[in-house]
Amino acid sequence: MSPVVDIVFSRWTTPILWALHEYGRQRFVELERRIGTITPKVLTQRLRQLERDGLVLRTYYSEVPPRVEYEISELGRSLAPLFATLAEWSAGHLDEVEQARVEYDAK
Template identity: 75%
Template sequence: MNEDTIPELACPITPVVDLVFSRWTTPILWSLNQHGRQRFSELERRIGTITAKVLTQRLRQLERDGLVVRTYTPEIPPRVEYEISDLGRSLGPLFQHLAEWAASNLPAVAEARTGYDRRDRP
């Protein structure tokens, strides 16, 4: 296999899942998609339990992946804002579909878990 060949994956969405659905990436992208351009502190507040270090790491990775745009404004004090890129925004329909699925199906998942946990297993 040469460098230009993309290996065939058992599941073709694995790279997308790895890219978009890591622990903190989804809430960051969701917040930027829902609320637009935000400063670091706004994102940190909206996400809640994320540490500043992890938020910084995730934002850098998302910027590298082309899903987030960082804008630096040289004023006193300097202002840095983040917004979802057009590429990141293209994930909006996927997020919307997953939100609808969650609203419709998470009660059934909770019910299935309860039933499973109640069963006697050998």
Template identity: 70%
Template structure:
């Protein structure tokens, strides 16, 4: 018999049920999402071109990610009726709620990435494809 915390896959099981943080990880740690949120958290409201320069992402990908973040309520877009039009992006209160998560990950990185790099350097097995 398995314990209540032991997950064993079955035909009808959803893999996301195996780890309750999977939806959050998918939301926040998809490619380019974290750098966008980090930049808005650290540097405040930014125009599109400022984000593009700071992060080094293509305009197409930045547009896609900003739309997703806006849809998810993590970023707010404000359009100013000027000529030429000005658009600014800011992190929302919901997006800012990830601040402690980012702080913890930053601390973990500072404490452990050297160990990860050392483990990688000493790894003798085949590299994953």
């Protein structure tokens, strides 16, 4: 089970895959803007790892200037039910998490 957790729940993996699944093929800058708080260096590293793992496809266009686009692979798309379950859980429990944080911080 540990390799699966390492692949799917590594920091930034879920937001990257979710953005590619939700919005389709994107250029690096578009993806960076959607995720928001990720640095370009970390996004590059995570995209390379996800490409290596077969979850993301990278397409290079030999133009001037060169263009690169990223999209979720079929293997990555197979994680959609997992993301749907996480989104459903989040919608149903985010208020509880926020309340727990307030109570914890009040101590």
